Amino acid sequence: MSSLQIKHKNNEDILLELSGSTLEEVNLTGADLRNADLNSWILKGAFLARAHMEGAQLKEASLQSASLIEAKLAGADLKEADLSQADLRAADLEGAQLEGANLRGANLSDANLRGANLRNAKLIDTDLTEVDYDDKTVWPDGYENGQLHGVWRGWYPDGQKAVEGRYVHGEKNGLWTAWHRNGQKKRECEYNNSQKHGVWREWDEKGNRLVEGHFENGTKNGVWKYFYPSGKLQRQGEFLNSKEHGHWVTWYEDGQIAGEGNYHEGWKDGVWLNWYSNGVKHREGHYTQGRKDGEWSKWDEEGTLVEKQTFVNGQRTA
Known part of the structure; x- marks a missing residue:
């Protein structure tokens, strides 16, 4: 049976002998x-x-x-x-x-x-x-007293830079930037004591802007914009404490409005409208805390009214 010998580093005295090969x-x-x-x-x-x-x-x-x-x-x-x-x-x-x-x-x-x-x-x-x-x-490098400190960089296996930012005594602070594997910028964001704080931007691998918004102490607040890869605006509205709040609008890629309405603390609230891509109204109705409430109408692409419904707390009554 094979054995393994562990020896002293200086005089090769055998310290331990074990059976097996691993x-x-x-x-x-x-x-x-x-x-x-x-x-x-x-x-x-x-x-x-x-x-x-x-x-x-x-x-x-x-x-x-x-x-x-x-x-x-x-x-x-x-x-x-x-x-x-x-x-x-x-x-x-x-x-x-x-x-x-x-x-x-x-x-x-x-x-x-x-x-x-x-x-x-x-x-x-x-x-x-x-x-x-x-x-x-x-x-x-990049550590001080056991904590991350100073500029930090990460790379893809091929040597392309993947991320760069700064730590201050173990906490992310200031601007952090990430890149796609092809070298195009992927994301820019700001931190304050490891909480997202400030402008947030994202791009796709071709360099097209996808998202732009703002964080305050780790939560989404203020106007956020979402884009098609073509650069056209797709969706825009406000967040309050990371919940949709206030007026939101969506568009088709050609710029034609697709829908609009209001949110209240993350719930659809009030009148919401949708349009077909040809500009003809598609639907109109009212929400109360995310539930359909009241009369809802639907039109076909020619503008002819084809349906009317009534809801109470999300349940259809007529």
Whole structure:
């Protein structure tokens, strides 16, 4: 039967011998792996909770989704290691070398990062809640004291810029811009302490404007406009606290009016009118809090009245 030997990084003394040919999902909970040579080892999904790994060599090791809860990793070398989705809650990483490590989606809450080197580490969607750090901790560009800070940029796999904006102590602030894969601008929006606040604009992949409106403290307010890809106005009206409120109008792409009426706190309210694309009236009736109420009339495309109905609280009575 094949076996794997974990050796000391300096003198090659055997620290642990395991049967099998892989360490994926191996259970090494509480194991003594101090100063072990695990460079480039594949430990995907391994159970290493509370393992003693002080001073271990783990450069370029694969530790995706590994359980490293309360693991002792002080002084360990984890340069370029893949720790994506790993569970490092309350792990001791004091003085650890994490330069270039992939920590995407990892959980480092309550971990000790005092004196750790995280230069160029990938911290996308990484949980850094209540981590312990000091003035010797080296953070990646774009971080300050464990929080996103400064200009941030994201790219598509082909190198095309996807997004750019600024964080201030962990919060989105100012103008954020996103691009389609072909380089055309996709969206512009402003933030204040991670809440949408200010002008919001969207474009399609050909650069045609699709949406323009305004947010106040995370809610849609004021006039919003929606456009056809041709640039013609499709729909326009006001929002109040992210609900349609006030007068709204829709148009056909040739500019002919298609419908209009009022909303009250998100409900259609009052008289609503619709027209055929040839300009002839199609329907007319009244809403009360989103329900048809009163007399409703319908015409054909020649302008001849073809139907009359009566509603009470949305129910047809005649």
